[in-house]
Amino acid sequence: MGQKNLGVPRPARQRRKMQSVTMMDVAELAKVSPSTVSLYLRRPDAVSASAGSAIAHAIDKLNYVPNLVAGGLAAASSRAVSIIVPSVRNAFFAETVAAMQVALRKERLQVILGHTEYDEREEEDLVRTALSWAPAAVVLTGLSHSQATRRMLGKTSVPVIEIWELGGPQIDTAIGFHHEQVGAATARHLIQQGRRRLAFLGARMHEDRRARLRCDGFMAAAAEAGVSVDVMQHPAPSSAEVGAMLLSETMQTLPDIDGIATSNDHVALGVLFECERLKIAVPEKLALVGFGDLSFSAACNPPLTTIRPSGDLIGKEAARLIIEHMGGKAPAPQMTIDTRFTLLHRRSS
Amino acid sequence: MGQKNLGVPRPARQRRKMQSVTMMDVAELAKVSPSTVSLYLRRPDAVSASAGSAIAHAIDKLNYVPNLVAGGLAAASSRAVSIIVPSVRNAFFAETVAAMQVALRKERLQVILGHTEYDEREEEDLVRTALSWAPAAVVLTGLSHSQATRRMLGKTSVPVIEIWELGGPQIDTAIGFHHEQVGAATARHLIQQGRRRLAFLGARMHEDRRARLRCDGFMAAAAEAGVSVDVMQHPAPSSAEVGAMLLSETMQTLPDIDGIATSNDHVALGVLFECERLKIAVPEKLALVGFGDLSFSAACNPPLTTIRPSGDLIGKEAARLIIEHMGGKAPAPQMTIDTRFTLLHRRSS
DNA sequence: GTGAAAGCGCTAACAT
């Protein structure tokens, strides 16, 4: 290429070369125009069979990989979906993110992942960057966001989906369930089992708003039944260790507690371990209900009564909505999808 | 070719409007050229203080959000890093992905996430799409990939990092540890504790190559010490349930086993639960070693001896390398970083 | 059904 400039005013500039084979190369080889290749790539049956197979051939031969960045720029919307969760270390969100990625993948949509670490400032920043990508959709966790976040998201035409929480003002679409209802169901279950002195043991409740909502629902339902609740908290993230500590503390200060709910199954597992060490019979002396139905919950001693939140359904539904929206379906504003939850009554209660 | 449309230039076409406020708007308001704005955005101290503050002002006033897609196209490399793992549902990879995202975020790099679900075909597809984004780097899990994957990755100039496995031929840079060494360390530990009839209990070993490597290392080290090993497997993904089943099966067919290693702590937890039900004393009658040091491992009864793999270090190191590479540092080809592992001797052995 | 042309918003080489 460099040789051909003869009388030209200025030599071609030195540009970093980007992509070895472009759509133009494919078009040339297939003897069609670039726009036909582009069309073929997006709607294969909109081009004639002969052109189609020539293009397919050329793509294969040249080993062509389309540049989605260029495509995104030209189309004003990239095939990316931004998903922002507190942390994928948390099994609940990992489940949703995984389910979503797998579902979006079929439509060739990419997942851009962000972690807020339970920090609204961080979330705001993440949203700002997310919008820089002109994504097909933005997915956030929960309904609580900074003013600036709401403002940014309100102004864009990018679809916004809030997941894992229902029951507050939502930006656009929300998919999840009511955490107060989870708490209430837990309380009613324990009361139904004849328990009258209840406690709620929670980890990191100052940051985990949804755990707090479950706790609120728990207390409200108990109060309604005339049963009092003690709340024990620990600021560290959920773990069996925290659960063990909280139980040990509870038994010291409130030795006649007979029913316990925890902010999640990690904590409940720790409670179970500590009960074993303290020779507290579960469920005879103490009934226990967790939240999450994690991988160990059905296998422990005794098997743990818990709430299954269907995190994968949340992810699948979110993906479905995004895909439908891209297909040019109705914008579906302010939709709300309740994915529900299930109380699994096992032997710990 | 053919007739050019004569005379008057056609009126401006109707184009979907994309971005409300662009870099040009900022430049106009700040009374500088777009390239100065661009420069300011990338290297703020390369522009004069007066221009800088005028630009900052304009950005703020207009609420300008840069379009990274356009930037990526122009710069021939997007600020995205593609991370491909078996699944983020797996706590090990979740840890690494989270650590990486947080580290990359500081350099305004985005994480694009893909799940192979332990399928090389899927991985291949994911890599292909990843390259469509002209990412700053591609991160894959393990050293085992399809031919096509290796070919694609070999040809690009995109840095490739393989994580969570060391000890085989690598595409470019690898960060992780030797799983055979983990298995060997585990075997030696059990033997040192006086155990002579060992078993390795593994879940989903047909898909989880790294678990298999640990098993291999375990058997090799045991053989070297003249100790035989029985391997029990279950095809389902790791869970406490599978662990319980495997132990129960083991005790039926091999009642005099006195030392057990598991493919990971999920399985070990199940073993512990089943031992409790079967009244098998751990570690007196049976010593147990897991892998992973998961959130419950230190809290169970008895606390679980296990291997801590430092998944977050893997993520941090990968992020560091990517960032250094972007800074134009040496390409650092074929680098290998051993993040090691630690055996945590707790009461289960 | 297919092609020509006009950018999408930005970066970077070059000139000043």
Add this chain to the structure above:
DNA sequence: ATGTTAGCGCTTTCAC
């Protein structure tokens, strides 16, 4: 230090 200029590779009218 700042501006000029020429694309990056693709999508999308619009005309044929």
